[in-house]
Amino acid sequence: MRIFIHYRLLLLVFFTFLGLNFSFAQTLTGKGKISGVVIDSTDRQPVSFATVTLTLVNSQKPISGAVADEKGQFTINKVPTGEYNVAISFIGFKTITKTVTIEDKKDNVNLGTIYLYPAVTELKEVTVEGQKELIEEKVDRTVYNAEQDATSKGGDATDVLRRVPMLTVDLDGNVSLRGNQNIRVLINNKPSSIMATSLADALRQIPADQIKSVEVITSPSARYDAEGSAGIVNIITKKTTMQGLTLGINNSVGYRGSMLGLNGSLRTGKVGFTLGGFGRSEYNVIGNFENRQNTVNSIGNELLTIQSADTRRRGLWGRYTLGFDYDIDKYNSLTASVQFGVRNNRNFQDGLLARTFQNTILQNINLRDVDIKDLSNNIDASLSYIRTYEKPQKEFSVLALFSRNNRTNDFINNILNPDSREVISRLKNLNDSYNQEVTLEVNYQTPIGKTQILEMGAKQIMRQVTSDFQYLFATGATGEFIRNTNAQLSNVLDYLQNVTASYLAYTYASKSGYSLKTGLRYEYTLIDASLKNEQKVEIPDYGVLVPSINLSKKMKGGNIVKLSYNRRIQRPSLQFLNPNIQAANPLNITIGNPALDPEFTNNFELGYSTFVKGVSLNVATFVRNTNNAIQSVRDIIGADTIRTTFQNIGKENAYGFNLNININVGKFSIGTGGDIYYATLNNNVPNPIYRASNQGWVYGARLFGNYKINDNWALQAFSFYRGREVQLQGIRGGFGMYSVAINRDFKNKKGSIGLGIENFFNFNGITIRSELNSPVLNQQSVNVNQNLSFRVNFNYRIGKMSFDAPKRRRSINNDDMKSEGGGDGVGDGMQQGGGNNGGGRPQGVNGQGTGRPQGGQNMMQQGGGRPQGQGGNPQWQGQGGNTGKPQEVPNQDQKKKKNEKETPKKEKQEEKPKNEE
Structure with missing residues (x-):
């Protein structure tokens, strides 16, 4: 169940604490002392701002x-002699009561560690009006709670x-963080071989309805792999740990896409x-493009080439998972999972027409139809x-992990007679490949x-990695x-890499509010690369030392200042290494370079977060410096063909900053923000013919609004705009999108139905x-993409289950290969507007690289704890993200007598959970 807490409730709690403490200070005159530590039983993290109340027995x-x-x-402090009840409580948790006795004036009773369990009450006395924050700031990451956003459903x-x-995210699905595409994208803290080929296509395989939250980690600690110059993006899917049997159904039908999901537990x-x-x-993913290209050939003649085509794309994806977990005892657990995925993508460029002019005189005309087939299957x-201990945070x-992706990425060009449109000849490229990883940690x-x-x-x-082309x-x-x-046209690349x-x-956290997390990581990489029937590709081994430091200060009122530095590397993926000539568009060909070295990046960041009367504000400034960067080198071969290598x-x-503001007022919640940075790029090539540099401002803004009409109905809207992107040899134009959604929860809170529509005024694309x-x-x-779309979403949960507090889980993650963010298959003419690849993305090659962030969520370790000073939200989550009443948590202490005296005088005891699941 999503729990909404009005900001007035937080103020009421605050002033209640203030009044109680003032009153206590006026009445108590003893010298006894009662102390302890409050821990969340679900993740063994401290429960900050838990309330401790002292009452006399009876x-x-x-x-x-x-x-x-x-x-x-x-x-x-100042507790007189006597017998007392000590009640420990926090919103969303079951209250724990202990009985203690102070026998002399200077008695000191330490209650030790006290575990709080998720609450079983329904908070009937609380007026639920506000909404959980759409965006949350943690010590080392920004969390976007996607389940709160109905506009993306379907x-x-x-x-x-x-x-x-x-x-x-551009219209091709390429993802960048603060303008840098060198990121690692993970699913539930794990890498997946579906990310090793095309990130853009992999993201299309994950339904929005299955996503609980997205974590953007800009300052990874030493525990993370050194890969990912800009940072790590971790997609958390909806999942539950429950007792019983349930079946969830998620369905979406729309003008441009549909989805059907079944999940049982x-x-x-x-x-x-x-x-x-x-x-x-x-x-129904259609569009068109036109490129006007001026080149100078080897003898100095200037040529104009005009190229255009209509584009189409269609795809079919599936992903299936079998998971198993077993709690051997309260300290030992096993978790296993097997995932199998399939992908069937088709991209078309219909009537790809190229006309070449010299001094306005038509010299050549070429017409062809392009069909790109991208098939793959993967297994993870x-x-x-995991072994935990009685001592909290010891683990x-x-x-x-075993991960393998088999991919077939082919294209065929039917070269046509421009007048009769009969097939004159055909050109085919076959590229079978696989990416396999075995990881131990x-x-x-x-x-x-x-x-x-x-x-x-x-x-x-x-x-x-093997690529047979x-x-x-x-x-x-x-x-x-x-x-x-x-x-050059038919060969096999074998690439072995051991890291x-x-x-x-x-990590150190002082009582005065300072916290420090620092670390050092060392990685050594061995590479063996070769081409069939050719000499071995000489690539030297290399080691890298990666430091990281995160410093934060918590000030009065819950304000937090953060300062961080980390050094990262970015290894080239197969998209950059593969010598297969990608020539689906014959006027724009791309050839990889197997001898590439990694990039090295230094990241600096200063951030500030505050929360005032229902308004949260987060601002950060950053500096990013990358050396040895992998960049494109372009030249002209023949009369008019652009060749790109790396x-x-x-x-x-x-150099830039980003700002996020969230406002909760009654039934309304509004989120807005943006980012702006100044980019400078230089390829350092001494030859003036190929030397390139560029600089300029890049900006983006977004706005989100939510209105909860009543207990069952909600209305949401979203819009964003991304300004032009500065690139090494030019610019890419900006674009914007907007959407509106209305959603209705069923009365039994087991399901919902909704309608979403996007870009409804943009009939021309x-x-x-x-x-x-x-x-x-x-x-x-000039690229045009038709994006007007609407869809109907439906989900329902069958069965009844009770929630248990899940054990802290670790997962394995690899994040050490540079990829191009998804631009790897022949596209629809929308990447670089055909600028890099003429009429579309070049024929796909198989990028290597997956990501790995921290497995467990540890507040001191990765900032995963609840936001301070905001009251904390109960951790109830319904199946499929539906709003409903909180499921009852089995009482771990049911067999104890209600008023049992558990803490003898002066004896330190620890409340131990009987079921730590």
């Missing part, structure tokens, strides 16, 4: 109390990521199973063992005293295809104008 009137600090610690992960602060005792999956289809199998874990963390945590671990990634030619419409034996890593991290020649800098300039070529592109 009396309901409070005589003293305290509020726990950010570490969950509390102390009640879409896919691409639609969700467009709404996330600091992220930009069975849990009994210590054993749990999940089985489910979904299928998505995409259709993981196993993890040992062993994690293993060991982690250990232990607290040092009450204010420090030490973490250490090691990891081994064994990666194998070949070109074939045929005459006429039915002629037999003949393989071209030229080594060995270890890290050490240290080299480590770039230097990129970005979204138009993007781009430019590409260099000493040897100039290009202007």
Whole structure:
């Protein structure tokens, strides 16, 4: 159930605490002391701002109390001799009551660690009016609570990521963070081989309805892999740990796409199973483009080439998961899962017409139809063992992952007679490949005293990539295809990479509100690359030392200041390495470079967060410096063909800030914000023909609104605009999108139905104008994409289950390969407006690289705790994100007598959960 808490409730609680503490200070004159630590049983994290109330036995009137600090610690001073009840409570948790006795004036009773369990009451006395924050700021990440946004329902992960602060998603699905596409995208803290080929296509496989939240981690700690220059994006899907049996149905039907998902869950005792999956289809995705390209050939003649085509795209995806978890005992657990995915993508360029002019005289005309087929299947199998201890935040874990993606990425060009449109000849490119990873990881963390945590671990990634490519030619419409034996056109690339890593991290949180998390990570990379029938590609091994430091200060009123620095690397993926000539568009070909080295980036960030009377504000400034950057090098071959390859020649800098504001007023909630940065790019090439540099401002803004009409109806709206993007050799035009959704929950809160519509005034489509300039070529592109869409969403849950507090889980994550953010298949003429690739994205190659953020959510370790000073939200979550009453949590202490005296005089005891699940 989504819990909405009005800001007036928070003020009431605050002033109640203030009044109680003032009253207590006036009445108590003893010298006794009662202390303890309050811990959340679900994740073993401190419960900051928990309320501790002291009453005399057989009396309901409070005589003293305290509020726990950010570490969950509390102390009640000046307690006279006597027998008391100590009640520990927090919104969303069951109240724990202990009986203590103060026998002499200086008696000191330490209650030790006290665990709070999720509440079983329905909070009938609370008026539910506000809404959970759409955007939350944590110590090292920004969290976008996607389940609160109905405007993206029925879409896919691409639609969700467009709404996330600091992220930009273009019309091709390429994702960038603060203007940098070198990010790692994870699913539930895990890498997946579906991300190893095309990020854009992988995101289309994830239904928006399945996404609970998105975490943007801009300052990863040493525990993270060193990969991902800009940061890490972690997509958290909806999942529950429950007792019983349930089946969830999610369905969406729309003008441009549909989805059907079924998810079942069975849990009994210590054993749990999940089985489910979904299928998505995409259709009616149409557009067109036109490129005007001026080039200078080898003898100095200037040529004008005009190229245009109509574009279509359709796709069919499926992903299925079997999960198993077993709690051996309260300290040991096993988790295993197997995921299988399939993808069937088709991209078309109909009537790809190219006309070449010299001095306004038509020199050549070429007409063809392009059909690109992208098929793949992938499997991810993981196993993890976690050992926890009585001592909070002490943990040992062993994690293993096997991931493999098999991909067939082909295209065929039917070259037509411009007059009769008969097939003259055919050109085919076949590219079979696979990406396989085996990963082992060991982690250990232990607290040092009450204010420090030490973490250490090691990891081994064994990666194998193979790409078998070949070109074939045929005459006429039915002629037999003949393989071209030229080594540049038909060959096999074998690429082996082993990464060995270890890290050490240290966290300190002082009583004065300062917190420090610093660490050091070392990674050593071994590479073995070769082409069939050719000499071995010489790539030296290399090691890298990666420091990170995060410093924050919590001030009065819950305000937080954060300062961070980290060094990152970005290894090239197969998209940059593959020597397969990508020539679906014959005037724009791309060739990879197997000898590329990694990039190195330094990131600096200063942030500030505050919360005042229902308004939260977060602002951050950042500086990013990248050396040895992988950048494109373009030249002209023949009369008018642009050839693109890649080299480590770039230097990129970005200086900017981002702002997010969230306002909750009664039934309204409004979120707005944006980011702006100044980019400087230089390829450092000494040859003036190929030298390139550019600089300029880049900005973006978004606005979200929600109005809760009543208990069942809600109305939401969303819009964003991204200004022009500064690129090394030109600019890419800006674009905007908007959507409105209305949603109705069923009375039994087991399901909902909704209607969403986007870009409803834009009947002519979204138009993007781009430019590409260099000493040897100039290009202007116009791309049009039809985005008017509507859809009906329906979801329903069958069965009844009760929630258990889930155990803290670790997951394994790899995030150490640079990819192009998804631009890897022949597209619809919308990437670079054909600027880089003429009429569309070049023929796909298989990028390598997946990501890995921190597995567990640890407040001191990764800032995963509840926001301070905001009252904290109960952690009730219904199946499929539906609003409903909180499910009852089994009482772990039912067998105890209600008023049992648990703490003898002067004896330190610890409340131990009987079921830590």
